[in-house]
Amino acid sequence: MPDHIFFASAPKHMGSLLAEELSRLGMAEATETRGGARFVGSIEDGYRACLWSRIASRILLPIVQLPANSPDELYAVAHEIPWEDHLTPDRTFAVQFDGSLTGINNRQFAVLKVKDAIADRFQARMGRRPSVDPRTPDFRVHVYGQQNQAGISIDLSGSSLHERGYRDQGSAAPLKENLAAAILMRAGWPEIAAEGGALLDPMCGSGTLVIEGALLAADIAPGLLRASFGFHGWTQHDEQVWQRLLSEARIRRDAGIERLGSMRGYDVNPNAIRASLHHLERAGLAGLAHFERRELSDCRPGKAEDEGLVVVNPPYGERLGANDDLPQLYGHLGAVLKERFVGWRAAVFTADAELGKAMGLRAVKLNSLYNGPIECRLLHFQVEPRFFVSNHPRPLPPEERSEGAAMLANRLTKNLKALRKWQRQEHIQCLRIYDADIPEYALAIDVYQGEKRWVHIQEYAAPPSVDPKKARHRIREALGLIPEVLEVPGEQVFLKVRRQQKGRAQYEKLAETRNFHRVEEYGHKFLVNFEDYLDTGLFLDHREIRRLIGAMANGKRFLNLFAYTGTATVYAAKGGATSTTTVDMSRTYLEWAAGNLSLNGIQGPEHELIHADCVRWIEMMNGRRRYDLIFMDPPSFSTSKRMYGTLDIQRDHVALIKSAMRLLEPDGMMIFSNNLRRFRIDTEGLAPLNVVDIGPDTLPRDFARNPRIHSCWMIRYHAK
Template identity: 75%
Template structure:
């Protein structure tokens, strides 16, 4: 028997989550589509999806999909369906219509024409027709319209799957159960729960997040408490299969209840706590989670040793809360997290990401989801001091600073004085003024001059043998004196921790402020961002590499591989390159590159931006494109899922360079650069290419204290 095709409808922006969920349930071919996910399988698979999907709204069995231009064609399409295979004349049914259809102005009219088609087919064949029962039908039929296409399906779920059966009452503006489950899944709660982590919601409302968290942690099927599904009144229902799945779910539930850890919900409202406890009891989880009335300022872990996930849907001014009071509320939430939940993960669901900035924490990532019609963001945080915003950790006051701090101040001043004439003569406005010159203060300090002066401070991750408390103390000293020495307000100092790159970590977004600032370099203008990524968008150590490219570029066709924010392309274009092609896998970086090009009045189709995996693009372009000048500046490591393969620059550089050289015209130049400090170029593997090490001559004066900051070679074909 060939597999059946099913469709799992889902709330907006949750189709990929449903597809992932179905794959884990055994539906290996589940694929995200508009409005949900499509999958194939047996009737048992559909029953399993109804019982176990935490995110889907409905599980539909499509019967037909037809092109219709009006109500009569919809009627004919519906009448052609063998309804006698799904209903009896004694059955009742209801029809739900979603979407829009060309030629049909009212949903009720579409429902009426499908109802007439079913009734007429039964009357013609049996002389009797089933009845309509909109409230409690034996079978629900779903019609979906999009432009001139109508799909008609059996609704196997019946009522929406978000209705688990445990919630009778809700507090104001409650989250739907499947949205709450989606937030927990996106926040990584299943993995945290499996490791014994705690769950806490400090504004729990009707308790939905905590209860859904308990269902996930205890491996309880979300549909286990429902009294009825749509397929149970369907003529083809397989009761033995359904009972077997129910028995399996009961066994898993009984085993899982013993694994529950600490689950807590707090709320300012006594009524909300009462509703939460009632819903917990209806879910069969009485006594297995804790709810109590508690102010946000009194929020703390249940036990001092607890760590896990704090997740909250605070008011955001759309339904609850005075918008004028919300910044202060989010500020208090951030303070509570930083004071009492260090080591935890936190996820905040809000319709106003700007409010998230009031928390004083840098978001690691975010997801876009909808709460009904309201577009919201789920912001994810690691509650660790290194992710506290620029004024964190708090600087030490002057009287608490050590003699070492004075040495640091003296060294920065000494470096500034030594660089002053060079900086003026070379017209350098963005430069490095300190780079771990004193081992006790393992920082890199960069100045960026634009409409204001900004300072970008990066702490190198300390070795394991360094006492974290002493390192923390020295960091606070440094962050207290750097604004004074460099004469900038504290809010213009941005702090990050730089760790060795692993996998795709060099691309990890730290936040999404989209705060860009304009700076200049060598007569060019660039946009930098100090908050959203580890790097700012302008590699200062490549300043002289960019100048070299500008020197070589006039009249050349320039290719910028792993092009990042397009700064090298700007240099080439402004110097007179006849064309530039910038290739990068990141749409964000290419949009940034486009802004940099526009900022420098570089326009025209000859300046091309290509979103692609550079490895795959080089294979595709072999023999099809030629360039006179190529800049190849790959990351040290990359394991992005969008890549053709993984990239380890030490392992793969020979093949990568050879692939790029196949696109280089005779007599052309390839500039190859990377920042892997232990990198060793394989000259034998690159033979007979002419490889000249230009690392020293492309090392800017302000980086001379750390000559291994980058590697650079000029590569040409051998002369014939």
């Protein structure tokens, strides 16, 4: 067979990768060119490229390239081609035009002129013409214009080669299959797979990266799943050659599947996991990759000894919508990688390389790729300690600070002096020393004293009206001066960003270091964690509420609902409660509560920890249990997957309180608290219960500047 010059088209910035792939497939003279790559070969080579290329969009067989300076000249060029050698009148055809031609301003007009030329030639020579089918034609013609040159080709691929045939459902912003393959190739997955490495995508969406990774690792031709190609409607098609290529590909597939390693995909969205499993089955790989609904914080290798590639296409503000929480998401991803994937390689595909800096990992390389019209970066990481960097912004040295930084330092010094005597008298070890006192430095700063002194900083998210660069500069100033003023090493300072929270968002994991530290409060010992969650496990503004509970608990049966880390239970037990019941729907926080109880020497069957949705548990216990003292501090809003229905505390507090009061002895007491700043209690709806506002009495001195930090009421059946 004579050699032909083929053109393989590809998305922008993939031409060199495509040329490398074609060379590996045995194509002669494969070279990158504008819009893709060229290669020389036989028709069989063209078929092989259609079957095996993971990067190409189309494989084109050029017929002619001639000048065309007007619509009439384009018509004449197309009319002279012997289309009867390629197509019969009984088959349908379509024309696609890309590029631009001098004298032709409308692409559809160019398409129309070529269609007319083909149809008129058939009509003149055979007395009938083939029909046009723009959707599913038997034969496709491709026209490419550049200045005054028109190139006309036969499209051997038909529909775009990225359409493998396994995907019929997509996530919110799915990657095209050939882009996913390009990401994996650039990330070194072929070499990792050859060495038996694992592949894991912690935000897998509809599963494209994992499935493409499996096809590549198992040496499965991406075109094996397709029902047809463009050459099937070409009169010069050689079916015998094609069947031989298919037979070879099937043999390679059967052998490759046997050596396929660990392939895993996780996603928080159950619909995405269902789509991934469906696509896996359509790809003929059912059971050969593992998809599972998991939070990012629960992401881990399939086996402890696994190593390989973590590849992920996280949200980056395009298509899915801009999101102020993206830096925190990327920081969370970086923390998970550093905690559980040391020794792995990682590849993160994003349109915003700045977001990658939030990961706390130094990228070793980056590539540019396009996701449709969006220019993106593929960030490459080696997850090794030598590449770890702090997730915090770099503190500014004194010479780079503004006058505002000096004001902040003065305010911190003044606050510490004002609180020092009270702190010593009350034996307070953990306190708030600053709460956005200067509006430009919108921070909450807490000091925790245990075996060391730690500083926990929460940055209130700046409103859209504040220049993000200025906000970032101020936090860097603060991070530079806070360790100096408080005499704390920088590594004992922890920064979080606090945004408006919904439900139990303040409890959601940011990392999983499990670095716990011991602190004391009025002689009670507690475990705190500064890294894994937005909050530390000890709400400092509840200090006086806890002390009140301890003072009231002697001889009482105590119930702690929405218990979090069980700190109120510790006070009740140490205050002489005859029994305690601690209820929360998080196993993690119940384990934490158990640690707090143990730390204080509280043990025995009379101190019960219950894992349950509190709303449902209250309903189930009606008439079965009674308590003398109940503390209830519910979230403002909750839609947790483990929760029975939803909870909106403003909407539901009357029903929730009345339901919980059925567990209270007639002469008992409920303490009800929440931190919804706009909350208004419905005393009429709670009638005839006796409701007394004790919020001001439970506000610690170090929170006096912010009286809306929480609300608190005593609720009884009868006034005393």
